[in-house]
Amino acid sequence: MTIPTLAAEVLPKRVFSGVQPSGALHLGNYLGALVKFVALQNQMQCLFCVVDLHAITAWQDPKALAAQTREIAAAYIAAGVDPNKAIIFPQSAVGEHAQLAWIFNCVARLGWLDRMTQFKEKSGKHKERASVGLYTYPVLQAADILLYKATHVPVGEDQKQHLELTRDIAAKFNHDFEAPGFFPLIEPLIAGPGARVMSLRDGTVKMSKSDPSDQSRINLTDDADVIAAKIRRAKTDPLPLPESIEDLKDRPEADNLVGLFAALAGETPAQVLQRYAGQGFGQSFKPALANALVQTLAPFRAEMRRLLSDPAQIDHILQEGAQKARAIAAPILEETKRIVGFGPG
Ligand code: TRP
16 A cells, blocks of 8 residues: 655654564674664664564563663664663563554454565464464554654565554554544665675575574674684675676675675775676685674674673663653553543543
């Protein structure tokens, strides 16, 4: 469904995004999410959530969950998100998310959710064994965003369908309850170099924490030796690096490595090719790529370690963030409840 976008003047610009505390972060999360968040915090009000309610749609060890939540918060900060500028908080600390999600469960249609490809992928062959939460996951995601009337949502390409659902829920709510413009119709922020980091073993699939081969990804905890080894073994094709980016088209692995290099160096892929065209990958491109990765990730890792050595400080940041988030969310939920017709109390 195509819906006209909200005029920029109507609402203040506000960014919302979230990362699940459900396992180790990798280079795809770093370039595709964290680096983008840092840039946005100076442009608009930003809320960066650690989406622990989403995480438990698949089993999470309760002993590990709180630590993983702190790790994501530390990763935001280590990447350069400033808790004095952006609001960093755990989703479960703001009860309004779950309350709005319930209302949206009654707005979204089964047919809409039946089309969600991520549920199909995650539930696999045995969908009857998936949690009900996994099925309504995108409804909770819509609640995350609309609870703050966020206008801009930076996410990876794989989240596009969930953002379209968010727009559909906003539009149906506004229509059914005769509250035109109450919830904004959001803008996804998807593009950009490094937005899609592919597996080092197969340039046609996304770098992912669920890939059984650790060689397929650079974990943000990998040290310099591990990074160098993974890049050395990264799949390429037998051809040398081409002269022009058009020649990367049917070479997914080459395309991915050049794109990565460009994102890390702050250059365009064409500029990278200018330097390495005609050479084999192993000659100097791969060592230079490994070096660029180490240069970027080593300070990040050191900062993560420093932050995680003081969990009380992170908890304090998360508590303050939750308070600030609640201050925005509470009046919007109150108004929503009034619109729905919930009585006094
Ligand atoms: N589903 C998102 C992901 O897996 C995480 C997420 C949850 C999110 N709520 C969100 C992203 C709201 C953006 C906005 O990447």
